[in-house]
Amino acid sequence: MGYGFSRDDVAFLTSAAGTAALAEVNRLELTPATHLRDIERVRRHHGAMTAALIDTVRLRRKATAKLLGAGEWLFTDDALQQATPSLVARARAQRLAGRAVHDVTCSIGAELAELARVCPSVIGSDLDDVRLSMAAHNLSTRNVLVAKADALVPVSRDTVIIADPARRADGRRTHDPAKLQPPLPDLLAAYAGRDIAVKCAPGLDFDSLDWAGEIEVVSLDGAVREACLWSPGLTESGVTRRATVLSATGESVVLTDGEPDDIPEHEPGEWIVDPDGAIVRAGLVRHYAAKHALWQLDPQIAYLTGDRVPEGLRGFRIIDRLELREKSLRQELARRDCGSLEILVRGVDVDPDALRKRLKLRGTQPYTLVLTRIGRTGTAFLCTAHR
Structure with a gap:
């Protein structure tokens, strides 16, 4: 669960004394082998702030693999786990470049940081006071407005809405749209007629959604990270499914159902190819095969076959x-x-x-x-x- 940060903790951690204390704690190993010794040392100098200091340093170290440029940020354990990886958020922000955007579930600001790079006006709101305080610190060098507001009560006009409903219900991960927090049906109803992008778990049952826009599935370095629902005003004409395959090297592959999906039926070729999970989850296996002169081993199976392997693929x-x-x-x-x-x-x-x-x-x-x-x-x- 991690340490339960308070607004007083955030106030201390962002003060001159807190900054100096964090630098001191960051010099410690903080490994299982040094755990007791490190805690005792920090407690001796900083008393009641020990847990907040140690958890902040640990979370910052963990965040380096997920969030770019977040070395001085503040997090809660849950917020870091739920934060969108920078490369995924950056790809989404590029689709919204030049627009005014309001993230109505902004948490500690991971999405806002990438939006602020390409959007002229960015607003973030949330109901969690601690996460909002952390977001204000994390985004202090960016032109972002952060405010407390209920995601189900519209408070901005002429903005694209971004939302990331919490995917846990009763302590368990859920794929039921009605059990997300806030519930997906309620969220969509609150912003009916508005341009909106909603991040969802990739395991959501897309076929059960009565969604008129685009469903995008995103992977990063071979792992499927999320799905995103894009309202019709934010999509290309004729596109209802998209797979975005991202890599830490900066390379990306984008495939949509607007591309051809005619493939031949043959016996297995020289190679078997297993498409990226985003392509499979988005239902674009045939489109990928057509693009690379491949075909399916079986019409109902996502394995592809052919006489060559697409560049960069196993x-x-x-x-x-x-x-x-x-x-x-x-x-x-x-x-x-x-x-x-x-x-x-x-x-x-x-x-x-x-x-x-x-x-x-x-x-x-x-x-x-x-x-x-x-x-x-x-x-x-x-x-x-x-x-």
Whole structure:
């Protein structure tokens, strides 16, 4: 859960004395091995502020992998976990460049920081006094207005609305739009007719949403991070689904359902390709295949195949096609001196870790086993991996 910060804590941490104390604590290791010694040292000099100081330094160190330029920021543990990674927020901000924007669930300001780079007018609001105080500190060098307001009560005009409803209900992560905080149906009703972008969990059941705009799924460095609902006024004509694939290297791939999706039906090619999770979750597998001269192993399965691997993507060169029977697989892998085995599964009910143990591999060669189905037939492809 982390330390429960108060507004008094924020006031101290942003004071000259607090800044000096944070610099002092930052010189400590703060590792499990030094935990007791570090706490005792900080308590000796700073008494009741010990927990606030240590947690702030720990959270700042953790934030470096997620948020750019946030080395002097303040966080709560929950706020940092929920914060949008800078590269994801930056990609969204680029779509809103030049617009006036109001983030109605701004928290500690991660989204606002990126919006302020490209938008002439940026407002952030929230109901949490502590997070608002932290946001005011975090954004003190940027032209951003931060205020207390209920996300369900519109307080700005002529702005694009951004919202990120909390995705936990009763202490558990939820994919039910009505159980988000604030509830998604209530949020959309409050801003009916307005340009709005709402961040959601990528596991949300998109097909159950009566959404007239665009649904974008975003991944970063191979991990699907979020979905975003874009109202019709913020989308391209004819686009209802988008996949945005981001990388820490700065490269990005954008794919929409406005692009062709005609692909041939052939037997498996030389390679198997597993598209990025954002492409799969956005329902754009056929569009990706058409763009790269690939086709599907099966119309209902997201694995693609072809005679080449798109640049920058990992592929699996097919060595053999086998029956999906453990005895046959064990014999063939033993014959090929298999020692380490990566197992990929899609479309069949197989636990990769449990299967790997039962195969009893004792060889020296690495392989990849792709388990799927073609039609109703379970099929195994023995492959070598290639990046």
